Amino acid sequence: MLQRFFIFCSGADTAILEDCSPGENTKYAGIGATVFFTAVMAAIAGSYALYTVFDNLFTAIFFGLIWGLLIFNLDRFIVSTIKKRDNFFDEFLQATPRIALAIIIAIVISKPLEMKIFEKEINQVLLEEKNDMTLANKDQLALQYTPAIDALTAENEALKQEIADKETSVNELYETYIAEAEGRAGTELLGKGPVYKEKREKHDAELAALQELRITNAEKIETNEAQMALLAKEYQDKVAETQPVIDGFDGLMARVNALDKLPWLPSFFIFLLFLAIETSPIIAKLLSPKGAYDLKLEEEESALKSWVAQQKTQRDVLVTTDRDVNNRVYADIAEEQELYDYKRKIARSLLQDQANAFYKKQKGVL
Incomplete structure (x- = not known):
């Protein structure tokens, strides 16, 4: 079986x-x-x-x-x-x-x-490729968010520097009016005279401006930091959203390419x-x-070919013979007077019918 x-x-x-x-x-x-x-x-x-x-x-x-x-x-x-x-x-x-x-x-x-x-070696190659793709994906996504974050960071640094510059200016004014009061600079007169009051008022005005600047810039810095946190969260969400695509990079084509490496x-x-x-x-x-099978198969195929050739030859002879017989039959019929008279009678009748039909048609047109 x-x-x-x-x-x-x-x-x-x-x-x-x-x-x-x-x-x-x-x-x-x-x-x-x-x-x-x-x-x-x-x-x-x-x-x-x-x-x-x-x-x-x-x-x-x-x-x-x-x-x-x-x-x-x-x-x-x-x-x-x-x-x-x-x-x-x-x-x-x-x-x-x-x-x-x-x-x-x-x-x-x-x-x-x-x-x-x-499979294990291919998985190792795929793991390395996925790691490289993960890093490359993070770098590409970072290009979308880094400029905005850097701009906000630079703006915060500028706001902080503005406060620091203002504090330096206020401290200098403080030292100026203190030195005037102690007689170490300015008029060099000990005591709180008119010049001292003028410098003190200027310092106090700048100090108030500094306090206001601190409040204003702190609000701006807080807003920028919130915006930076939002951008950082969007970046992390985008990374998390695209990571499954990289994790699923282990199809047939990926494995074939890994095998080639x-x-x-x-x-x-x-x-x-x-x-x-x-x-x-x-x-x-x-x-x-x-072997015997090949010989028997060849014998059967040869017999079949011979039979087909014989049948084809017989059909060709049959067609040739039938054609010759038909030619002789129609040649004999063509010489018969009776057939000629009959076809002459039919042709005459046909021509008469055509003439009558033409006459009727012309008469209708008139």
Whole structure:
């Protein structure tokens, strides 16, 4: 039962194999087993690849099975269409397009399994890329908020510097009127005279202006700091909003690109393994000697070709003969006087009807 199933997988004609030796049946059962297990590997690889896309187990398994059946059908078609020839070079030329197709299938099958085998290494590469993307994302978002924050910071520094300058000016006025009172400067008269009062009033006015400036600038600084806090919060919210996009950067294409960044030699050997599996049925048919199955198949095809050629020749002869007979029949009929008289009578009647119809039409126009 299992042997018959594998023979079916090989695409061989079971009716012909029934008349062949057990060795021929075993050979094609082995080819069919290779085709079957290649399709199984393709289904597993396709399911994993699709799981990275849909992130749903049942969907991945369903489409993975479809992919495996597609590969099974292609491999079975490739193997069944290779016919043994008397010349190995002719067989190789016949198998060349099929080998190219097998290479493409091997690449498609091996890539998802490579991603599964090197999953930990790929995750490490993806982690580094996500970290770089996170830093780059923060820098790009900072470009939107940094100028406004820097401007507000500079404005606060200017407001604080304005207060400091005003305090320095008030302190200088304080020292001026104190020195006047002590007689160390100005009029150099000890006591609180008119000059002292004038300088004291000027100092008091500037001190009041300083108090007012402190209140005004403190309000402005508080407003700016609130605006800076709001901008900082918007920046953090934007970072938090865009971070899930970076965290989800682990799809099929991202993993394929990450795999390409790993050393190529291990992946190459895995590809060679699947290439050997995929091309093994073709290579087996090319290297195997011409067996009883191939001879019987060739005999049936030759008999069918001969029968088709014979039928075509008979149809050609039949058509040629029928054409010659028809030509002779119509040539004989053309010489009969009775047929000539009959057609002359019909033509006369037709011309009379045409003349009468033309007369009626012209009369109606008038």
